[in-house]
Amino acid sequence: MQVQSYFSQLDSLDGELATLNLGPTHPATHGIFQNVLKMNGEKIVSAEPTIGYIHRAFEKLAEHRPFNQITPITDRLNYCSSPINNIGWHMTVEKLAKIEIPKRAQYMRVIMMELARLADHLVCNSVIGVDTGALTGFTYMFQERERIYDMYEEVCGTRLTTNVGRIGGMERDFSPAFHKKLQDFLKTFPAKFEEFNSLLERNRIFMDRTIGAGPIDAERAMAYGFTGPNLRACGVDYDVRVMQPYSSYEDFDFIIPVGTQGDTYDRFMVRQEEIRQSLRIINQACENLPEGEYHADVPDYYLPPKDDVYTKMEALIYHFKIVMGEVPIPKGEVYHAVEGGNGELGFYLISDGGRQPYRLHFRRPCFIYYQAYPEMIKGSMLSDAILTMSSMNVIAGELDA
């Protein structure tokens, strides 16, 4: 203890507080955030976060685009799990237009969304490892994420900004190559994942670094609007997939893992368990994948097959109307929430019957919970603050919209 106070005296420039500018571009913050820290030696006295460095006015853009053209905007919110955003948006429009989605399409969506959650959690947890000094697990887990991206590519042709699915269902059925890649992944991934887990879960250094780092209690977390794994790490079992099941989540058997301390270690552990649960859901969805159509029969919203567009008048008319954004949309107000990679991702849509939304508000989970960051790191070491930030899974694209 004496040694520590000796050094803190040295660092604080004759007892004065030092101002440290952490960011906007800093290798340890994994995104463009600025935090102006008041430091007493290595201890953080206060923090002032500045955000908005990649603000792209998505809510304004959305008021000037037809509904189907808003999907690519949602890609760029939480770009670690784009399919969840895409499908969440499609379901919002479907709720407004009262479109029933066939069971097969719902299960396909569940598979895509759970793959996305898996990829999102893998990135976050392996980066926590990196920030504690364990790079190895990260390099292996990124190879696994690459395989998930290969699967995305099979389904929609893109890897990061997926634009997957359409209003009314999926764009195309899963190909045999996708099924092969998925089965291969489901067979080999768990062993590799458990190996990664064994590197960190009971690792003395990792535990010492993460246990007690950046804690928040359940009551504070709720007051700060926490959702997702960060909230569950505090012991509150709120999960949109269970509270308001969408896309047939009620058909699947999975558990909601919760922590107790709300610290970095618990956040890590909750995500680790959620990865296992996502695998369970994907396995169940694959085994029980219903026969049938991969999209609803809604010619007003869902593009006809391209062959028909060239040969049939009816298909040509629908194709033209959809591409021009002239789809019949009821007037109304809709809120739809999905469980995103880092919390409750909500779409609040007001339609006046026009070709674009009158108002579209995104409830972005990390924008809301990142407010708690100064409180969580106050009094902790700078290195703990870095860890706390990476364990909160703050994604700049979603934060700044």
Add this chain to the structure above:
Amino acid sequence: MTHELVRARIDQQHPGLLTAHEIAYDGMLTVETTRDRILELLDFLRSDDELQFHFLTTLCGIHDPENTGRELTVMYQLHNWQKNIRIRVKVFIPVADPHIPSATALWPAANWMERETYDFYGILFDGHPNLTRILNVEDLDVFPLRKEYKLEDGTRTDKDDRFFGRDGNTGRSFD
């Protein structure tokens, strides 16, 4: 707990607090009050033993220039996790006098949401500890999500609505 019970409870404990109510298109109870009594309503919804809308899901602004005297809206959405019921609260305020009390004392989560709403719509949340722009630059002199600000060149016409069967009856166009 049903919507009817929620509304009855509010009316019983605080008569006259709700100025309007409806079940929205998506089935969510939507209530309206005035800015003078918004904190009273939010506090009651949050702390009442029966209602327990303890969680502020989201908060945002809406602008409707044609609704004279009620151009701006602040929309609060609360959630009771135990009974799994949501409620939407709306307050309409004139654009000429865009003041409303801040809810930051009730939920710290409201802090950035209100800053964002100020940044986008210029709604002034009285009592907010730090009401500055959050996503846009500080020296921006407009409130970009208000409808009068066009996304691109306002004189440009990409589509003539008359040719698409939209003569002003089916949706207002702002671009």
